[in-house]
Amino acid sequence: MAYDQDLSFVYFGPTKIVFGNGSSTSELDSEMSALGCSRAVIVTDPGIIKVGILEKIIKALGNKCVGVFSDVPQDSGMDVVDRAAAFAREKGADIIISVGGGSAIDTAKCMCILLTEGGSLADFEGIQLLTRPQMPHIVIPTTAGTGSEVTWAAVIYDKSKGQKILIVESYNAPRAAILDPVLTAKLPPLLTASTGMDAMTHAVEAISSIQREPIADAMGLHAIRLLYKHLPQCIQNGSDLAARGQVQLAATMAGWSFGNAMIGIVHAMAHSIGAVAHVPHGVANGILLPHCMEFNLPDAEDYYAEIAQAMGVYEKGSSTKQAAEAAVKAVFDFTKKIGHPQKLSEFGVTEENIIKAADMSMSDGSIVNNPRMVADSGEVLAIYRKAL
Amino acid sequence: MTAYNAFTQEWMDAWKEKINSSKEYKEIAKEWEGSVSITVNADPSKNVPEPVYMFTDYWHGDALDFLICDEAKAQTAKFIMIGDYARWKQVAKKELDPTKALMQGKLKLKGDLTYVVRMVKTINKVVDLLTEVQTIFPDGD
Numbered sequence: 001m002a003y004d005q006d007l008s009f010v011y012f013g014p015t016k017i018v019f020g021n022g023s024s025t026s027e028l029d030s031e032m033s034a035l036g037c038s039r040a041v042i043v044t045d046p047g048i049i050k051v052g053i054l055e056k057i058i059k060a061l062g063n064k065c066v067g068v069f070s071d072v073p074q075d076s077g078m079d080v081v082d083r084a085a086a087f088a089r090e091k092g093a094d095i096i097i098s099v100g101g102g103s104a105i106d107t108a109k110c111m112c113i114l115l116t117e118g119g120s121l122a123d124f125e126g127i128q129l130l131t132r133p134q135m136p137h138i139v140i141p142t143t144a145g146t147g148s149e150v151t152w153a154a155v156i157y158d159k160s161k162g163q164k165i166l167i168v169e170s171y172n173a174p175r176a177a178i179l180d181p182v183l184t185a186k187l188p189p190l191l192t193a194s195t196g197m198d199a200m201t202h203a204v205e206a207i208s209s210i211q212r213e214p215i216a217d218a219m220g221l222h223a224i225r226l227l228y229k230h231l232p233q234c235i236q237n238g239s240d241l242a243a244r245g246q247v248q249l250a251a252t253m254a255g256w257s258f259g260n261a262m263i264g265i266v267h268a269m270a271h272s273i274g275a276v277a278h279v280p281h282g283v284a285n286g287i288l289l290p291h292c293m294e295f296n297l298p299d300a301e302d303y304y305a306e307i308a309q310a311m312g313v314y315e316k317g318s319s320t321k322q323a324a325e326a327a328v329k330a331v332f333d334f335t336k337k338i339g340h341p342q343k344l345s346e347f348g349v350t351e352e353n354i355i356k357a358a359d360m361s362m363s364d365g366s367i368v369n370n371p372r373m374v375a376d377s378g379e380v381l382a383i384y385r386k387a388l
Numbered sequence: 389m390t391a392y393n394a395f396t397q398e399w400m401d402a403w404k405e406k407i408n409s410s411k412e413y414k415e416i417a418k419e420w421e422g423s424v425s426i427t428v429n430a431d432p433s434k435n436v437p438e439p440v441y442m443f444t445d446y447w448h449g450d451a452l453d454f455l456i457c458d459e460a461k462a463q464t465a466k467f468i469m470i471g472d473y474a475r476w477k478q479v480a481k482k483e484l485d486p487t488k489a490l491m492q493g494k495l496k497l498k499g500d501l502t503y504v505v506r507m508v509k510t511i512n513k514v515v516d517l518l519t520e521v522q523t524i525f526p527d528g529d
Contacts, residue, residue: 010492126468126498127490166501170493211488262491363419365505368487368512 002302009213013256015139015150016176019249021241024053024140024180025060028097031176032064035136037095040065041088043108044099045072048142053183057099057140067091072100076107077157078121078165085114095136098174102146102155105139109154109172112137121156121167130171139177144184144248145195145282147202147255149177179252181245189235193340196231196247197286199223201270202254204289204331206261208296208303209369213261217306220257224310226250228334235338264370265361266292269380272360277353279344286340290331291387295379297324299372304328344388354384391522394480395428395440397456399523404444404454406517413517414449417510421447422466425457431473435526446514467499473526482519486511 018027032040040061048054049070058065069084084107088096093115098108112135113124124130139149152173158165187195203220206212227250233243269292270284293304304324308314313330314323335342344354358381361367367374374380392399407413428440441462445452455461462468471479475494478484487508489495497504504511 009488012492125500126496127501128493128496129498164502166505168491168501363506365487365508368508 011215041093081110105148106154127168144251145198150255151259193338194282198282199251199254201285202258205263206257216257216261219253223250223254262369268361268364268367272357400454407451424467425462425465427470471495
């Protein structure tokens, strides 16, 4: 894959990865000690307690667990962060351990800022304002898709503004992520498929982003290899821990990939249709990805040809264009194979919704990194119509 | 073409003039509302002995106040951008993409990041127009 002659980039990925079946209990104590910490507050949501995941983790920590904050809702807010940070302060915590999906992880990221810097989260709305490492944070993800365990951005709802705020801080990347395939074994097939397609979208968009670079490409391409091979196995047999583990690793690698090289039109459109019609993020990405690849094809042949090789659908002797087309077809086929929803209308999306979302997509920041320049909202609307 | 010393009022006036005469900017920035301050950290080794504070204000495709100011005025802006002299020079010479610079921690931004992300094309255009101003930098080139 060719890169610009004046290629210049910074690759950032400081999070330590600990992987293995049962690692969320067997390795947690030693990872805490390695960070010089002995008083952990666990941050999670009620669903995690309900499925019995937390009990084992608390037991593994013994008296090093000084408290559990389990009131994290699906879209966590600044008020939740304030309460959780006050709780951790009162307990004398010296480390935060998040157990769950994106909402618990982002709540914990924001808590670490308040526990280190004090003040209000509103003071830190922005990008790269911090000047020192924050309170240590270990992530134990229970889904495989967002890549949040290795990214340094957090999204939190600000009730006073009625909108989500974004905090991006290199100093606030989690210190370690413990990837335990056992924790994802009970994810239902649809959630497995949509979170997996979220990871696939991160990888494909990072590889074809105008900010692409070789290290992020390597991460993204291997993530695609693993997802293409192992995600269908997870759908067929949820308790196949070997496959679950490879998908978890793929999601983490895709997180590093897009965290450094950024994302494109698929995310711009998924954010917008999510805001307009509440289509879950992973589902929207999975439905839109192949249609957007089709749109990008004229300007992304080289990158998609690499993706074809990663997927194993490259035929010897075929041209770059043929290989790129094979990659697009393979993604379409893949979504069907894993039983992923195919149409936005399955989630109640209407023509009126997509007209509004097409306009919104044009002002979403992700679109500027897309390999093909998007001329106007009419082009976005045409893609939405194909996916409707 | 006249060349201007960077971080002077004349230089800022020339930048504002470039923005206000750009039809493309007017179209791209028709929804932008609010001010942006720029702080250039001191770097005595590059002939920037004190921090420089600049205040720029924009409304629906028009550039309004463009001022060299003090720290207190800079703090009143809707968005506050801070960086070392060497980084700002790279941006002004189109050697460093401002969005990349933010992501990589080479520049800092305080304010509603979701708004900035939505309006990134406006920011890129403002910077593009700055690169059209012939500039004499404090350290000589």
